[in-house]
Amino acid sequence: MKLGYTALTLLPLVGLAIAQDSYIDPDNGIQFWGTTDPVHGVTYGYTLPPLNAGYDEFIGEIVAPIEAKWVGASPAGGMLNNLLLVAWPNDGNVVFSARIARVLEGPKITSLPWTKVNASHWKWVYRCQNCITWEGANGPVSLPIDGFGASAWAYSNVAVTTPSDPASAFGQHTDFGFYGLDWSSAHVSKSQYDAWAAGETGGEPEPTPTTPVPTDPPTPTPTVAPTPYDYIVVGAGPAGLVTADRLSEAGKKVLLVERGGPSLGSTGGTYQPAWLQGTNVQTMFQDNNPFWWCKDINVFAGCILGGGTAINGGLYWYPPDSDFAPANGWPESWKNHQTHTNKLKQRIPSTDRPSTDGKAVVERLLRPIGYRDAVINDYPNFKEKVFGYSAFSFIDGKRAGPISTYYKTAVARPNLFYSPNTVVQHVVRNGSKITGVQTDNPYIGPGGFVPLTEKGRVILSSGSFGSARLLFKSGIGPKDMLDIVKGHATAGPNLPEETDWIDLPVGENVSDNPSINLVFTHPEIDAYENWAQVWSSPRQDDAAQYVKDRSGVFAHSSPRLNFWRSIEGSDKKVRWMQGTARPGAASVETEFPYNKTAIFTITTYLSTGITSRGRIGIDAALTGRALKNPWFVDPVDKETLVKGINELLSSVRFVEGLKLITPDNTTTLQNYVDSYPTGNLNSNHWVGSNSILKVVDENTKVYKTDNLFVVDASIIPSMPMGNPQGTIMATAEQAVAKILALSGGP
Incomplete structure (x- = not known):
């Protein structure tokens, strides 16, 4: 029986840095x-x-x-x-x-x-x-x-x-x-x-309570030569798991390196609240121990088996043809994606486990302005004024995705070695040729170095921030970023000579969906604010139902309904708006009284066709961060999203009992959007930092290198139509097929 996380709401945080001692x-x-x-x-x-x-x-x-x-x-x-x-x-x-x-x-x-x-x-x-x-x-x-x-x-x-x-x-x-x-x-x-x-100085500070921590093990002296691999895949997120599974399926000798630990119960995860004891379901949501966050990236990112798929909202959309269209930055050779997307669908079918809570209310909002109902993943190319139940990659009421599918088959093969809790410091290269990777794990190679076979290849699958940073630390990227690495006390000495630096636009062309929250109340809605206490004191009936047969409110994530429509901007370019409806709210801005138990949120996003771009990079501590925010850089993006929201709100009058409380009637929608905190625009759907045809070629090989590849969200050149999880895995399916077909490999 496959067990995994319950699909609970995420903490409203976006990053983590290491704490110091007292x-x-x-x-x-x-x-x-x-x-x-x-x-x-x-x-x-x-x-x-x-x-x-x-x-x-x-x-x-x-x-x-x-x-x-x-x-x-x-x-x-x-x-x-x-x-x-x-x-x-x-x-x-x-x-x-x-x-x-x-x-x-x-x-x-x-x-x-x-x-x-x-x-x-x-x-x-x-x-x-x-x-x-x-x-x-x-x-x-x-x-x-x-x-x-x-x-x-x-x-x-x-x-x-x-x-x-x-x-x-x-x-x-x-x-x-x-x-x-x-x-x-x-x-x-x-x-x-x-x-x-009281303002008095001095005193005897209390001794800091400590938990015994094992000392680092001594570096072993290898008695045999280090093990070389045909492929080293760095990162066990959605793209890395698909890539490692298909490479090992093809008989290649593969090392899959993940900096985090186990996630689902089926992978050894045991972190759970008291009410789940007796099961091997693990959940990490709404608890105060964020051990699964990346500690050196200044946005929300999962350093754990499965990456973002282990901790995100779980929305899973099959990519439409436009996600791989040349008009959206893809090479011609990628547009016939359906064969590869079908392989993904066979491994991970979607489910839109229906919840009636809230759907009827939003449906009454959308129908008067021309929206139609559909099973969204049955018609991935049909997104014009369509709405339907939210779709997930869950199986039997448990989070699954690539962890319960691609990972499960990959680790069962003797030609794949999985190394968790291992950080890759940089790629080791001699000019254009990669010879291996340097890790912090002395047990997988002398001093942590892991070599490639003579024709071996390294594939970076560490996400838009992680893969970009690894390229910087390997001497690949803009000079200003490489200069930062050069000045770092520990990373600087490992850089190649400056004559071997490779100047590529790593970190440029970055996109993310700008998102605006609209908060409503309606008497038919159960806001389920108990999400906030789900770790310590969930509703007893809901907890019992989930423990018994993996059903009920805990068997899915918070989104209930999604919708899309196209909007032409003043620049005559077409952009797409997505909406996601869910019970509850992250914040409410109103001075008027309202029913807290009946609130729900519609988050509106701008996706395919967005023209704004930003830049990501590193700071002096080598923390990954946005250097230039990608939201509303082009004012027409904002204008277009406001146009779509205004159309949506024009239908509020048709739904009896529906009340908009954020923004309320003390401001205009335009003022609300104009004053929206920049950081809150972040949907955390970052793509493009290693864009295909800019940093990597059509086979995903990094330009000016012989055997270094990138396969993850960072190579996607423009925003997908929906939440990118499905598109990332479909990208990996097609990328790994191209890599295996490329001459000169192992």
Whole structure:
């Protein structure tokens, strides 16, 4: 029996950076737990009173260079519905306030005596009372003070509007990030905390609780020559799993390297809440331990077997012909994709397990403006004013996708070796020829080096950010990115000589769907806000039903219905709008009363035909991040999406009881979209950083190399019609067929 994750909603976070150990502030002797951002040099720290002592507060600090015009700290992580503490220097003082997408009433913040500003830095040390629990848009939100969490920071080099006013408006941050924090270790004794909170210095810091961690094993001395492989596939996400399975099926000797660990229960995953004990179903959603996030990419990414397919919303669309059309950047040789897409469909058929909750309401919204009902994956080329149940790659009420299919057959073959928890540092090359990969795992090669056979090949399948970064660290990409690697203490010495650098537009031509959320209420909707407590206290009947026969609300993800239509922009170009409807809401912006139990969200996206492009790259810490955001760079993209949303909202009057609450009637749709936070436009469907015919050729081989290939979302040159999971795997099916047919290989 195949078991896997329940399909629960995702945490509203987009990245993670490594947390540092505790430190002691020399000005006051306070022991803080937190991190120092290596790019901007800002330190964020927290210390808490004892657990179960009745406190609702903590002491925190921000230490920033004077160039930081304002800095924000979000101890609970996401910027939506979460406490955000913002501060900035002004005339020798530090000005501060507590916010939650607005100035937040409730927290009492006191600057402690060590707050100061000098010529080079400013420091804010503060006591934040009424700050462990606060009222979010949809109910109370709390810090995970007895466990692990993900905190966030925001940084701007642009000053606030009115620096003397704590309630001043300010623009979108110029940078942001997340980091893991073990809140359970960040507590001190009552007497020590009370002294620090009263402004007293010194004291004896508490010893940091520690969990024994095994020391790194000694590097073994190989007694035999290292094992060479015909193919080394880097990354076990959707593309890597398809690629490794087809290569091993063809009899090639394959090494599949994945930086994360197991995911589904069938792969050894055992992480689960108490109500799932007795099953081997694993779930990682709505818990405070984000062990499955990539820690060095500043957007949401899964470093775990299955990659994004193990943690995303699960929407699975068969690609239409337009996804591989020359008009959308693909070579002519790719347009006849159906043979390869059919192979995908045979391995992973889609299911649109219907849920009546909400479909009737949205259907009544769409029919008056000409939409028709369909089983969407039965007609992948039919997307003009069509709606239908959301489709998933789940099997028997459990997340499955490529993990329960391609991975299952691949690892059963003796000619494939799977190495989890192994990080590939860079590709090792001699000029244009790749000789192997350098990893951090000494057990798969001497010093972590794994060689290729004489005609062997390396295939990067680490995603739009991961594969681009590996190319940078291997001396392939724009000079400004390679210069950053060159200056890095550990990665720099491993770069090829500068004369062997390969100048390609890695990281350019990046697309992502801009998305706008519309929040409604309707008396027929069950918002199911219990998603937020699903880890610790789900509805008992729902939990029992799922444990019994893998059915009910936990047997699918939150989307219920999807729809599409084409829209011609003022530039005469056709773009496509997608809509996804789901119960609940990430945030609500209204001052009017509303029924919190009856809210639902329609997220509108712009997809195929989008003309805006951005750029991704790395920073001084080699963290993958967006260097130029890809949303609404071309104003016609925004104009077109607003046009589609206006058409949708024109039908609200036809649905009795339907009420739009975000945006509400205090603003216009245009103003709502114009003021939409840039980061919230992110759909996390990044494609194009290693675009085909720009970075790789029509066989997916990296230009100016002999045997280096890329097969993942990064080679897709333009936005697919729908959520890209299906298109990524169909791309891999066609790519691996071309690679195997290419002369000169093993």
